[in-house]
Amino acid sequence: MTGRVLMAAAMLFLLAFLASPESFASLFKPFTRNNAPAIYTQTGLMSLTLSHLGLVLLAVIASTLIAVTLAILVTRPSGREFLPLARTVTSVGQTFPPVAVLALAVPVMGFGAGPTLVALFLYGLLPVFENALAGLTGQSPQVQEAARGMGLTPRQRLWQVELPLALPVILTGVRLTAVISLGTATIGSTVAAKTLGELIIAGLLSSNTAFVLQGGMVVGILAVLIYEGFQRLEQLAAARIGQG
Amino acid sequence: MIEIQNLTRIYGTTAVVKDVSLTVETGQIAALVGTSGSGKTTLLRMINRLVEPSAGRVLIDGKDTAEIEPHLLRRQIGYAIQGHGLFPHRTVAQNISTVPRLLGWTQDQHRARVDELLELFQMEPADFRDRMPHELSGGQQQRVGVARALAARPDLLLMDEPFGALDPVIRAKAQQDLRDIQRQLGTTLIIVTHDMEEAVTLGDRIAVMDKGELLQYGPPSEILTTPATSFVSDLIGTGDRPFRLLSLTPVAEIIAEGQAEGAEIPREASLRDALAECLWSGRDRLPVEGGGIVTLDSLRAQAAPTARAAE
Amino acid sequence: MAFRISRTGLLFALIGLAGLALPFVQFKPNRIVPGEGLRLFDALSLPLGWMIGLVLGAVLIAGCLERWPARLRLTVALLSVIAVTLALGAAATQLTPPDNTLARVSPSSGFWLLLLAFALMLADAQSRITLGLPIRLAMLIGAMVLIAVILGSGVLDGVSVMREYAARSDLFAREAAGHLVLAFGSLGLALLIGLPLGVAIYESPAMRRPVLGILNILQTIPSLALFGIMIPIFGWIAANIPGAAQAGVAGIGLFPALVALFLYSLLPVVSNTLTGLIGVNPATREAAAGLGMTRPQILVQVLIPLALPVLLAAIRIVLVQNIGLAVIAGLIGGGGFGTFVFQGLNQTAMDLVLLGALPTIALALVAGIALDLLVEATGGAPKGGQA
Ligand SMILES: Nc1ncnc2c1ncn2[C@@H]1O[C@H](COP(=O)(O)OP(=O)(O)OP(=O)(O)O)[C@@H](O)[C@H]1O
Numbered sequence: 048m049t050g051r052v053l054m055a056a057a058m059l060f061l062l063a064f065l066a067s068p069e070s071f072a073s074l075f076k077p078f079t080r081n082n083a084p085a086i087y088t089q090t091g092l093m094s095l096t097l098s099h100l101g102l103v104l105l106a107v108i109a110s111t112l113i114a115v116t117l118a119i120l121v122t123r124p125s126g127r128e129f130l131p132l133a134r135t136v137t138s139v140g141q142t143f144p145p146v147a148v149l150a151l152a153v154p155v156m157g158f159g160a161g162p163t164l165v166a167l168f169l170y171g172l173l174p175v176f177e178n179a180l181a182g183l184t185g186q187s188p189q190v191q192e193a194a195r196g197m198g199l200t201p202r203q204r205l206w207q208v209e210l211p212l213a214l215p216v217i218l219t220g221v222r223l224t225a226v227i228s229l230g231t232a233t234i235g236s237t238v239a240a241k242t243l244g245e246l247i248i249a250g251l252l253s254s255n256t257a258f259v260l261q262g263g264m265v266v267g268i269l270a271v272l273i274y275e276g277f278q279r280l281e282q283l284a285a286a287r288i289g290q291g
Numbered sequence: 292m293i294e295i296q297n298l299t300r301i302y303g304t305t306a307v308v309k310d311v312s313l314t315v316e317t318g319q320i321a322a323l324v325g326t327s328g329s330g331k332t333t334l335l336r337m338i339n340r341l342v343e344p345s346a347g348r349v350l351i352d353g354k355d356t357a358e359i360e361p362h363l364l365r366r367q368i369g370y371a372i373q374g375h376g377l378f379p380h381r382t383v384a385q386n387i388s389t390v391p392r393l394l395g396w397t398q399d400q401h402r403a404r405v406d407e408l409l410e411l412f413q414m415e416p417a418d419f420r421d422r423m424p425h426e427l428s429g430g431q432q433q434r435v436g437v438a439r440a441l442a443a444r445p446d447l448l449l450m451d452e453p454f455g456a457l458d459p460v461i462r463a464k465a466q467q468d469l470r471d472i473q474r475q476l477g478t479t480l481i482i483v484t485h486d487m488e489e490a491v492t493l494g495d496r497i498a499v500m501d502k503g504e505l506l507q508y509g510p511p512s513e514i515l516t517t518p519a520t521s522f523v524s525d526l527i528g529t530g531d532r533p534f535r536l537l538s539l540t541p542v543a544e545i546i547a548e549g550q551a552e553g554a555e556i557p558r559e560a561s562l563r564d565a566l567a568e569c570l571w572s573g574r575d576r577l578p579v580e581g582g583g584i585v586t587l588d589s590l591r592a593q594a595a596p597t598a599r600a601a602e
Numbered sequence: 603m604a605f606r607i608s609r610t611g612l613l614f615a616l617i618g619l620a621g622l623a624l625p626f627v628q629f630k631p632n633r634i635v636p637g638e639g640l641r642l643f644d645a646l647s648l649p650l651g652w653m654i655g656l657v658l659g660a661v662l663i664a665g666c667l668e669r670w671p672a673r674l675r676l677t678v679a680l681l682s683v684i685a686v687t688l689a690l691g692a693a694a695t696q697l698t699p700p701d702n703t704l705a706r707v708s709p710s711s712g713f714w715l716l717l718l719a720f721a722l723m724l725a726d727a728q729s730r731i732t733l734g735l736p737i738r739l740a741m742l743i744g745a746m747v748l749i750a751v752i753l754g755s756g757v758l759d760g761v762s763v764m765r766e767y768a769a770r771s772d773l774f775a776r777e778a779a780g781h782l783v784l785a786f787g788s789l790g791l792a793l794l795i796g797l798p799l800g801v802a803i804y805e806s807p808a809m810r811r812p813v814l815g816i817l818n819i820l821q822t823i824p825s826l827a828l829f830g831i832m833i834p835i836f837g838w839i840a841a842n843i844p845g846a847a848q849a850g851v852a853g854i855g856l857f858p859a860l861v862a863l864f865l866y867s868l869l870p871v872v873s874n875t876l877t878g879l880i881g882v883n884p885a886t887r888e889a890a891a892g893l894g895m896t897r898p899q900i901l902v903q904v905l906i907p908l909a910l911p912v913l914l915a916a917i918r919i920v921l922v923q924n925i926g927l928a929v930i931a932g933l934i935g936g937g938g939f940g941t942f943v944f945q946g947l948n949q950t951a952m953d954l955v956l957l958g959a960l961p962t963i964a965l966a967l968v969a970g971i972a973l974d975l976l977v978e979a980t981g982g983a984p985k986g987g988q989a
């Protein structure tokens with residue numbers, strides 16, 4: 048209960064801050080030096096936030112769709128051949144540093160939102176894929192057997208049994224991806240993507256801690272909200288299949 | 292001698308052990324029985340101070356345990372629990388020698404002790420010494436658990452449902468072995484069980500607990516023939532009562548003069564075994580090894596509480 | 603004997619053949635002008651290019667057939683990876699006019715795709731044979747030695763990344779050392795503080811929620827911001843607290859980055875310590891107390907050895923994560939390979955970006971695999987999981 052109140056308060060604070068950052072100027076003034084501005088005005092905070100979220104949303108949707116599809120493919124009898132490979136690639140891929148992936152995408156994509164999107168997408172594939180795989184392969188054989196025994200076709204089994212049962216675990220993967228992407232997207236500003244990282248980098252360049260704090264705060268609150276939101280979704284999904 | 296005096300343990304507002312007093316003579320086995328949650332484990336753990344009493348005290352050979360550092364106290368008392376609690380990362384030998392090493396025995400001493408105990412429990416030392424716990428069967432794990440509890444030659448051994456996880460056949464064998472080893476070493480033993488059968492087989496004294504209270508404490512025959520409360524008689528189970536009673540006495544104690552046909556029964560077999568044999572083979576008298584007979588009539592008499600009470 | 607088509611083989615062949623068709627290297631007469639892409643066949647002198655190309659092509663196509671034993675495929679894939687790498691070196695040497703220090707030959711999409719195809723073939727073959735721990739350890743060490751030999755032999759010296767390296771080898775050594783200090787130093791600090799903290803919240807459950815809550819929030823601060831916030835904080839401390847500056851506290855350089863990485867590492871260490879300790883069978887703990895072990899003895903002799911696989915898993919997570927995040931230190935002047943990455947991005951010099959990114963990736967991979975092996979050797983789950 049207190050959790051819910053805190054979340055609501057955090058959300059309201061964030062909205063108020065984004066709608067009218069100037070009214071919070073006094074809060075951040077102590078962190079500036081030499082009368083530097085306390086609030087970043089180069090680009091609107093709201094628009095930076097929206098563009099940041101848009102980038103993350105796009106990347107997460109794309110990685111979720113592709114990763115779940117791939118996980119379904121490699122868990123079908125016809126795709127089993129790819130399963131060991133997929134596992135190896137996933138575990139190795141996750142050791143690739145996101146910043147390196149981002150930097151390496153630049154020669155292919157040029158500067159701007161492109162490489163960030165690609166890096167977020169590639170990096171986001173792995174947690175979702177890993178969890179989808181765990182969800183789809185970790186189901187009790189009895190349930191599968193029962194579904195077969197009742198005469199469900201493979202396609203019906205997938206949609207009516209396997210995916211609903213795997214949903215909570217898949218959502219956990221999506222949550223991990225979303226939270227990682229939210230943080231990694233800030234680094235996208237080093238390759239000129241329009242994200243909240245712009246604010247932080249501006250702060251770093253002009254030694255203006257207020258900017259750094261604002262950027263960190265907005266991303267941090269967003270991450271907590273998204274994290275909590277997903278957790279609630281996962282609980283709902285788990286409750287529906289009787290694991291809540 | 293273990294004297295438990297007015298021991299009480301309170302969690303929150305409920306007393307899970309209420310004012311329990313009992314004495315266990317040196318070299319005897321006391322079995323604590325009772326339903327789940329009746330406070331048996333808590334009572335046992337207050338003896339080695341894994342749980343601190345809220346009130347009351349425990350004397351071991353007249354010495355108040357509250358005056359001994361808990362970990363030093365525990366090194367003098369053997370302790371074996373259900374699921375054996377063996378250290379999964381240590382070999383059988385390392386497990387058994389835990390307390391001797393804590394007590395600073397030399398390597399030669401504790402090595403010799405490990406082999407001695409493994410032999411006592413009929414496990415070939417060369418074969419078992421270096422195995423890991425997961426390489427043992429359930430029964431072997433349980434024996435190692437008891438061997439570990441006995442390693443530093445404690446005068447007192449506490450056991451909490453040590454045989455709970457064993458199948459009936461191994462369990463009977465383990466009980467027999469424990470009884471033999473206990474008699475051989477003269478160790479005082481307090482064992483928790485919720486199996487009345489086990490309490491009757493092993494206990495010199497049985498303590499029946501319910502809701503934290505000690506309802507009755509006495510020899511098995513007394514518990515069976517004159518249960519103090521209806522709870523105790525329920526626990527004994529009216530249906531099995533005669534058989535339990537019979538299982539307490541060996542054939543040797545009621546041998547009569549006479550002759551009988553058929554296979555002989557050993558002198559140390561219980562009356563219960565004798566009755567089973569009579570019913571199974573359709574005889575009304577059995578010859579006993581080394582002479583004499585037991586008759587169905589005498590068995591019947593022994594199965595009735597009145598006969599016992601009159602003794 | 604019927605030939606069945608292996609679909610994994612088919613995938614590798616498609617990737618690899620695309621690699622043969624696409625430019626293998628990018629040739630630039632100097633660092634500024636746009637380059638010209640050359641396929642493998644064109645990048646190498648006449649018989650050599652075609653020979654290597656045809657052999658690689660043949661391997662890829664043969665790989666589509668089902669019946670090759672995994673060990674053979676493993677060997678062939680490994681040899682092919684080496685061949686592709688050596689071909690890159692040869693192309694660079696042949697394309698660069700002698701004594702020309704301006705011309706740049708850099709790996710291009712064809713090279714990366716060929717490398718990917720054979721690396722996948724390697725991974726696939728390896729995942730199909732169960733190899734013992736010692737063999738896999740030997741393979742890891744062997745691979746590192748092989749890379750060292752190839753780099754040391756000078757065959758790749760013509761490649762642009764290596765030329766960037768040659769131009770600043772002293773600097774590279776310094777940034778490499780800096781990167782290692784950042785990654786391992788922050789890990790060391792996190793263990794020093796995180797282990798006792800994990801034990802403490804294990805002993806007093808009431809502390810778990812607040813401590814883990816704070817560490818969780820710390821984790822949500824984007825790395826860039828956390829690095830940025832450290833600068834003024836430590837700058838202020840160094841300036842205002844007597845003795846702090848002498849003790850090495852500073853608002854610039856390595857220090858703020860080290861602390862930021864340390865803060866990120868706390869959550870995995872603390873939460874895994876707790877998970878590991880909680881995961882010890884209560885009967886085992888109970889038995890240890892019942893046998894008369896003191897609290898420290900129980901902790902050191904029983905709980906920590908049994909929690910070790912989970913602790914090592916935390917070390918794996920932290921080390922891999924910090925090797926990656928340490929790149930960001932380059933942005934705030936904290937040193938490490940990130941210095942090259944961000945310099946390269948600023949100057950649009952991709953060779954310089956590679957000089958920073960490739961060793962970072964290699965370091966993360968080696969650390970990840972080595973710790974996976976260690977976790978497995980101590981009896982934990984074979985794959986490093988999430989925090
Ligand atoms: N640490 C504790 N805190 C609160 N209550 C406890 C604690 N330990 C035991 N209890 C309660 O004390 C009561 C007696 O527990 P105890 O473990 O002694 O029972 P038991 O007779 O050994 O039962 P069982 O046969 O199931 O092992 C139970 O109701 C239990 O819930």
Ligand SMILES: [Mg+2]
Nearest residue numbers: 331332333451
């Ligand atoms: Mg109990």
